Amino acid sequence: MTDLATLDAYGVLTEPATLTIQRLLPGPIERVWAYLTESELRRQWLAAGHMEMTLGAPFEFVWRNDELSNPPGQRPAGFAEEHRMESRITELDPPRKLAITWGSTGGVSFELEPQGGEVLLTVIHRRLPDRATMLNVSAGWHMHLDILAARMAGEEPEAFWDGWARLKSEYDRRLPA
Secondary structure (H helix, E strand, C coil): CCCCCHHCCCCEEEEEEEEEEEEEEEECCHHHHHHHHHHHCCCCCCCCCCCCCCCCEEEEEEECHHHCCCCCCCCCCCCCCCCCEEEEEEEEEEEEEEEEEECCEEEEEEEEEEEEEEEEEEEEECCCCCCCCCCHHHHHHHHHHHHHHHHHHCCCCCCCCHHHHHHHHHHHHCCCC
């Protein structure tokens, strides 16, 4: 059980190449699960892409980060307007756990735990190959989860790219070199 009084918005390295980041979100758990698994809800904070809720099922994520906030902020050089990634479901325990493949890394798991009227979401991204990837992923998950929390609370999120750039600098200071 997580001590919610000490819950930090920043992700931490729980192993040398594993980022763990948590958010306390408005429940119920089925609502948070829907934001993870339904393309129309997920595209509001992360990426679109239909998921068949079957172990081993392939799917494609489609990111359009410029559409996550208004205004989107200044997209950094080297980032396309749209990004796509093939993935598949590697673990499935609705509405408590979803794990998926993630590019060349060890994959990502989403774990949900009810906490009264709220839900603790734990995102674990494993086997990040290098520090540059770790910084991009840390800032990315942090900003995407901030947008999820804002959307679920009915609030306008911070400009995605401005927040991402600020967070990348912060993670550069926080994470070991």
